[in-house]
Amino acid sequence: xxxxxxxxxxxxxxxxxxxxxxxxxxxxxxxxxxxxxxxxxxxxxxxxxxxxxxxxxxxxxxxxxxxxxxxxxxxxxxxxxxxxxxxxxxxxxxxxxxxxxxxxxxxxxxxxxxxxxxxxxxxxxxxxxxxxxxxxxxxxxxxxxxxxxxxxxxxxxxxxxxxxxxxxxxxxxxxxxxxxxxxxxxxxxxxxxxxxxxxxxxxxxxxxxxxxxxxxxxxxxxxxxxxxxxxxxxxxxxxxxxxxxxxxxxxxxxxxxxxxxxxxxxxxxxxxxxxxxxxxxxxxxxxxxxxxxxxxxxxxxxxxxxxxxxxxxxxxxxxxxxxxxxxxxxxxxxxxxxxxxxxxxxxxxxxxxxxxxxxxxxx
Amino acid sequence: xxxxxxxxxxxxxxxxxxxxxxxxxxxxxxxxxxxxxxxxxxxxxxxxxxxxxxxxxxxxxxxxxxxxxxxxxxxxxxxxxxxxxxxxxxxxxxxxxxxxxxxxxxxxxxxxxxxxxxxxxxxxxxxxxxxxxxxxxxxxxxxxxxxxxxxxxxxxxxxxxxxxxxxxxxxxxxxxxxxxxxxxxxxxxxxxxxxxxxxxxxxxxxxxxxxxxxxxxxxxxxxxxxxxxxxxxxxxxxxxxxxxxxxxxxxxxxxxxxxxxxxxxxxxxxxxxxxxxxxxxxxxxxxxxxxxxxxxxxxxxxxxxxxxxxxxxxxxxxxxxxxxxxxxxxxxxxxxxxxxxxxxxxxxxxxxxxxxxxxxxxxxxxxxxxxxxxxxxxxxxxxxxxxxxxxxxxxxxxxxxxxxxxxx
Numbered sequence: 001x002x003x004x005x006x007x008x009x010x011x012x013x014x015x016x017x018x019x020x021x022x023x024x025x026x027x028x029x030x031x032x033x034x035x036x037x038x039x040x041x042x043x044x045x046x047x048x049x050x051x052x053x054x055x056x057x058x059x060x061x062x063x064x065x066x067x068x069x070x071x072x073x074x075x076x077x078x079x080x081x082x083x084x085x086x087x088x089x090x091x092x093x094x095x096x097x098x099x100x101x102x103x104x105x106x107x108x109x110x111x112x113x114x115x116x117x118x119x120x121x122x123x124x125x126x127x128x129x130x131x132x133x134x135x136x137x138x139x140x141x142x143x144x145x146x147x148x149x150x151x152x153x154x155x156x157x158x159x160x161x162x163x164x165x166x167x168x169x170x171x172x173x174x175x176x177x178x179x180x181x182x183x184x185x186x187x188x189x190x191x192x193x194x195x196x197x198x199x200x201x202x203x204x205x206x207x208x209x210x211x212x213x214x215x216x217x218x219x220x221x222x223x224x225x226x227x228x229x230x231x232x233x234x235x236x237x238x239x240x241x242x243x244x245x246x247x248x249x250x251x252x253x254x255x256x257x258x259x260x261x262x263x264x265x266x267x268x269x270x271x272x273x274x275x276x277x278x279x280x281x282x283x284x285x286x287x288x289x290x291x292x293x294x295x296x297x298x299x300x301x302x303x304x305x306x307x308x309x310x311x312x313x314x315x316x317x318x319x320x321x322x323x324x325x326x327x328x329x330x331x332x333x334x335x336x337x338x339x340x341x342x343x344x345x346x347x348x349x350x351x352x353x354x355x356x357x358x359x360x361x362x363x
Numbered sequence: 364x365x366x367x368x369x370x371x372x373x374x375x376x377x378x379x380x381x382x383x384x385x386x387x388x389x390x391x392x393x394x395x396x397x398x399x400x401x402x403x404x405x406x407x408x409x410x411x412x413x414x415x416x417x418x419x420x421x422x423x424x425x426x427x428x429x430x431x432x433x434x435x436x437x438x439x440x441x442x443x444x445x446x447x448x449x450x451x452x453x454x455x456x457x458x459x460x461x462x463x464x465x466x467x468x469x470x471x472x473x474x475x476x477x478x479x480x481x482x483x484x485x486x487x488x489x490x491x492x493x494x495x496x497x498x499x500x501x502x503x504x505x506x507x508x509x510x511x512x513x514x515x516x517x518x519x520x521x522x523x524x525x526x527x528x529x530x531x532x533x534x535x536x537x538x539x540x541x542x543x544x545x546x547x548x549x550x551x552x553x554x555x556x557x558x559x560x561x562x563x564x565x566x567x568x569x570x571x572x573x574x575x576x577x578x579x580x581x582x583x584x585x586x587x588x589x590x591x592x593x594x595x596x597x598x599x600x601x602x603x604x605x606x607x608x609x610x611x612x613x614x615x616x617x618x619x620x621x622x623x624x625x626x627x628x629x630x631x632x633x634x635x636x637x638x639x640x641x642x643x644x645x646x647x648x649x650x651x652x653x654x655x656x657x658x659x660x661x662x663x664x665x666x667x668x669x670x671x672x673x674x675x676x677x678x679x680x681x682x683x684x685x686x687x688x689x690x691x692x693x694x695x696x697x698x699x700x701x702x703x704x705x706x707x708x709x710x711x712x713x714x715x716x717x718x719x720x721x722x723x724x725x726x727x728x729x730x731x732x733x734x735x736x737x738x739x740x741x742x743x744x745x746x747x748x749x750x751x752x753x754x755x756x757x758x759x760x761x762x763x764x765x766x767x768x769x770x771x
Contacts, residue, residue: 125614126598126599128613128614128618128619128622129518129520129613129614129619129622130519130618130619135618197601199601199603199604199605200601200605201520201608201609203516203518203520239518240517240518241516242516242522244512245514245516246512248509248512249511249512259601287598290518326510326512326513327511329511330511333506333507333510334503334507337499337500337503
């Protein structure tokens with residue numbers, strides 16, 4: 001007999017993709033999608049049950065359908081429709097509590113997968129450069145989505161203690177990027193000019209949406225030989241991009257804003273509906289965040305197909321070019337070379353020395 | 364090296380190729396050395412302009428004018444190959460006038476213009492030295508990679524290209540010309556694999572760390588990068604934090620140090636921390652407490668050798684005669700130095716004194732002989748910490764005895 005998987009938050013496009021993918025898994029019999037709102041995208045052969053996860057009806061659904069795998073994808077930073085931060089927080093925290101309570105009552109549940117985020121580590125100047133799964137954060141996130149995720153993870157740990165027979169897997173995702181996703185960071189990177197924090201150049205890490213789906217499917221199934229898929233794992237593509245570097249690869253000019261003024265710019269952008277520039281995102285764009293992924297590779301046995309630069313390149317390819325497309329900038333530099341009568345290939349990587357005048361272009 | 368006098372910085376700007384530290388002893392004679400090479404090339408560029416000169420001398424037409432110009436150019440080129448470019452046109456004009464056959468008015472002007480043109484062709488190569496095309500192309504390639512974001516940083520934010528092309532060259536004149544650093548025993552840092560360099564810390568502002576970084580980068584036979592561990596204050600300050608990260612520095616914590624050592628990097632640590640760098644002038648060259656010795660257990664767990672490093676000269680760059688604690692507390696700084704010049708002369712007071720420095724790397728202390736659980740043995744940790752501390756302190760005393768004076 002195959003498995004029955006319950007997925008929450010299916011009204012989100014990325015979760016819709018996950019549902020369609022799970023249906024293709026050979027050992028999955030049924031997929032049940034749950035969300036308060038009806039999804040606008042297809043769910044394939046999955047059953048959709050309109051239910052709010054904050055409602056106790058969930059316990060009945062779990063028992064009635066004999067669900068053995070629960071994938072909690074409904075921990076999100078942005079509201080899907082209207083509704084402010086308070087509604088999102090209630091859905092994240094109260095919804096998770098209800099779901100975990102329902103799981104505790106359902107004897108057939110064997111596996112729980114929770115989508116979390118690397119923002120549980122916060123970001124502060126006193127943090128180590130690279131967070132491993134066991135690094136305690138120096139400054140806990142004070143609010144917003146990150147705090148919700150910290151609280152949800154706390155409840156999940158409590159659940160794991162009370163139901164040791166359930167395999168619990170918490171996946172902490174770095175910022176998700178890809179041609180189709182719609183995360184706050186993707187919205188930010190879509191701005192015509194990127195406001196940055198003056199004097200800071202954060203290190204960023206991305207994970208591609210295809211890899212997100214793959215690793216969720218991996219966590220939902222039985223562990224492969226020699227791997228463990230219960231526990232907490234950081235999920236991120238290999239490598240690091242600096243924000244300045246990302247902006248140049250995207251061809252968007254940056255507008256450095258002094259730190260005290262950043263919050264004003266953020267709230268102005270938010271009220272203009274351009275992007276959700278939350279305090280937490282400002283902290284990310286100030287100090288950056290890099291996580292260690294050794295456990296993902298060695299224990300979970302998952303290797304992302306996209307590195308951080310590759311995920312970013314795929315994201316950039318799906319967006320319109322900015323004001324300073326890298327190709328044009330490169331050609332302009334080549335033109336200067338021709339003007340000087342340089343016939344050599346200026347792209348040839350050679351060891352130049354003492355080019356102090358170029359330091360002006362670098363911050 | 365010519366230590367006795369302070370040589371201006373800008374001499375270093377146009378230095379040629381690669382990393383080699385080959386450079387003539389003083390500033391001026393370099394011209395002559397280059398001039399020899401340029402003089403060999405000069406006829407190539409001067410002859411076509413001078414002999415078939417219809418482009419430059421349309422209205423002139425006369426044979427004598429042409430001949431004169433060639434002679435003038437030849438005289439200028441051949442007579443003083445070492446002369447700077449600016450000397451060329453005047454030299455040509457003088458020779459033309461001295462030849463006597465030249466027409467007094469328009470012809471002389473033409474001759475000057477043409478000589479100027481042929482001189483201009485030479486200006487760029489002479490100004491930038493031989494092989495300027497190659498270097499201009501390299502610079503443009505670098506610029507291109509920068510502007511299009513086509514470079515890599517590691518997980519600590521270390522940008523090796525920026526460090527080698529911009530940051531180290533920026534500090535190299537300070538290292539070579541201002542502090543005239545003598546480096547000893549740099550080969551004690553292994554060519555491959557991790558190592559922990561433990562330095563004394565002094566000088567109010569962390570110039571000593573930067574100089575140690577340049578020392579390792581420029582003088583180590585394997586061209587290694589020193590990855591310094593810095594205080595959290597560095598990463599809280601705007602601008603400073605991003606330059607520190609791009610230069611390969613990271614936060615001084617056991618996690619980062621262990622991660623760097625595991626990657627086989629050379630890690631530099633100043634265990635004295637603020638106690639060392641912010642100590643009063645009267646306590647100079649007295650090593651402060653070495654923290655809790657956490658660096659020893661980190662090195663021991665990684666099996667990396669510990670290389671003691673003693674830096675002499677940094678103590679005197681800002682003689683700290685007082686510490687304005689209230690100001691420091693208001694600004695959130697660990698100390699606020701008062702030197703004979705600092706708050707009084709404003710930014711000018713922040714210019715360090717040009718002391719003569721010596722950086723000596725001592726014999727590496729191996730740690731791989733201990734079992735891994737030895738890292739939890741506090742007695743062994745204290746003993747190793749003391750051994751490192753004593754080594755550095757004794758080397759400091761030895762170097763101080765050898766030192767002729769603070770400034771020379």
